[in-house]
Amino acid sequence: MNTAIGEKRGVSGSVITLILIACGGMLLFKNGIYLFCCMATLVLLFLLLWRNNRPGILLFAFFMQWVQVISFVVWMNVRNVDINFLSPHANIAVLMSCLGLLVMAVVVSKGIAGLPIPTRVNLLEEASKINEKKMLFLYLGSTLFLSSIGFVLGVASGFTQILITLSSLKWIFFLVYGYVAWLNKKNRMILAIMVIYEFTTSLYSYFSSFKQVILIVIILAITFITTITVRQIIYSLLVMLVLGFMGITWSAIKSDYRQYVSQGQKQQVVAVSREQALGKIGEQVSNLNSRQYEFAMVMTLYRLQYVYHLARTMDRVPAVLPHENGKLWTDNLSFILLPRILFPNKPIFDATQKTNKYTGLNYGGYSKGTSFGIGYFADCYIDFGYVGMLIPLILIALFVVVIYRVYYQLLSLNILFRYALINVGLFNFTSFESDGIIVIGRLLVTFLVFWILAHTIFPRMQRWLYKK
Incomplete structure (x- = not known):
């Protein structure tokens, strides 16, 4: 079976522009720096884990955990309170959560990088x-x-x-x-x-x-x-x-x-x-x-x-x-x-x-x-x-x-x-x-x-x- 180490993947220029605008726009919101860190984490998770024709669970699993992190920041913003309103360590907890997810994603990405990824023709066969x-x-x-x-x-x-x-x-x-x-x-x-x-x-x-x-x-x-x-x-x-x-x-x-x-x-x-x-x-x-x-x-x-x-x-x-x-x-x-x-x-x-x-x-x-x-x-x-x-x-x-x-x-x-x-x-x-x-x-x-x-x-x- 002919396989590729990494299928060619693409992100259109308009999407890159949209992502940059979205990340920058996060800074304008309450607790903006933490929203920005979460959005930057999501982009990096995507770059590390997404490959065409690869099982979707890795990207999905990290995305679901990321959602549970950014939801805390959104929850504070909906309540219109500072990130540390409920805990003086809430800001550190958000940052450490983002860092932890990124470190784990790097390990996972490197750990499976050598596995061949089948082409669409292979999958059809x-x-x-x-x-x-x-x-x-x-x-x-x-x-x-x-x-x-x-x-x-x-x-x-x-x-x-x-x-x-x-x-x-x-x-x-x-x-x-x-x-x-x-x-x-x-x-x-x-x-x-x-x-x-x-x-x-x-x-x-x-x-x-x-x-x-x-x-x-x-x-x-x-x-x-x-x-x-x-x-x-x-x-x-x-x-x-x-x-x-x-x-x-x-x-x-x-x-x-x-x-x-x-x-x-x-x-x-x-x-x-x-x-x-x-x-x-x-x-x-x-x-x-x-x-x-x-x-x-x-x-x-x-x-x-x-x-x-x-x-x-x-x-x-x-x-x-x-x-x-x-x-x-x-x-x-x-x-x-x-x-x-x-x-x-x-x-x-x-x-x-x-x-x-x-x-x-x-x-x-x-x-x-x-x-x-x-x-x-x-x-x-x-x-x-x-x-x-x-x-x-x-x-x-x-x-x-x-x-x-x-x-x-x-x-x-x-x-x-x-x-x-x-x-x-x-x-x-x-x-x-x-x-x-x-x-x-x-x-x-x-x-x-x-x-x-x-x-x-x-x-x-x-x-x-x-x-x-």
Whole structure:
């Protein structure tokens, strides 16, 4: 297969001018220097991570974490207050977050730079080998039989994380089908129906994770971006506006909705029918007014950003609590490496306890059906301070590189299958707010499960898919 080390990529001159104007314009706003730093970080992340025909998850993951950083600055501006209004270390937290993301992106970019990137012709050749009907059958089967398997034995089960990982197989099949449909320019209507199905059915749940299918489609689409134009930027902004509006709407109704679907139980369960749940959503949306939307927008920014916890941690460490000098990450890794299947008495991890300890806040935790993470950046700071925190961040980035390279070098699998593995396998790296135990634990479990399947089930599955 002929491959290129880096596909030619292009950014039109008008886009470069627009970016420069946008970055300069940030300085005119309140807290402008921090908006400017965030925008400059985004541009550098894009330059480091975007390559045509490369899996879209890397750029997407760093972009999602960047969104959680800049949201704090926007939140302060919406409230018309100084960046340090809630914490004297908020400005430092924003800058260190931008720096940390850039350092990690450099490590990831350098770590995968030598991997060949297939041309579009190569991808078309690989797509032509796959039977679309059989792939659709795999997606439908996994959707029907695996979607809820992770909850069969309960959250305390030693099999839970493995089963939850198995339930994500449907997204691998979804992506492979999407790649084939996109490249062959056929069956796109079926792909659209799949998206609509995932969106509508996910509304019937406690968390209503309707956004996940949209995010998966965005990851798929990033792979095939060849040139950045003003038109593409406008389309992207429109998509973000639509997603933002949906997020604000969900924020406005979700408390009452969750209370309704759980029927007052302090558990993350659905105790009503699908029709009742969807009817409740329609009723709540139709009754929303402008004041509710305004309040929901502020709350959405609060819930989206996670710099606040990092800033509060910097307020208390080392002024109130000392740096842990590696103990926190040692405990994190010890917890991760003790599998619940072998240690059934292993306690349930409650991220909120750690958050309350190091931020001085008083959130309700697992016992009240909620969880507030401190974020893995805060874990790194608590252990090693401003400069030292970059070392564990670099190690996390190297772990991401290892996962990416191992998946990519599974040469017995079709390149589109490998791309899907990379995208789904690294999807847990999209959350800036995730505790170190969560982000590393989920990446590790997913990696081990997918690696085993890649050496056992997937090759046999591929041979079946290749048979016309």
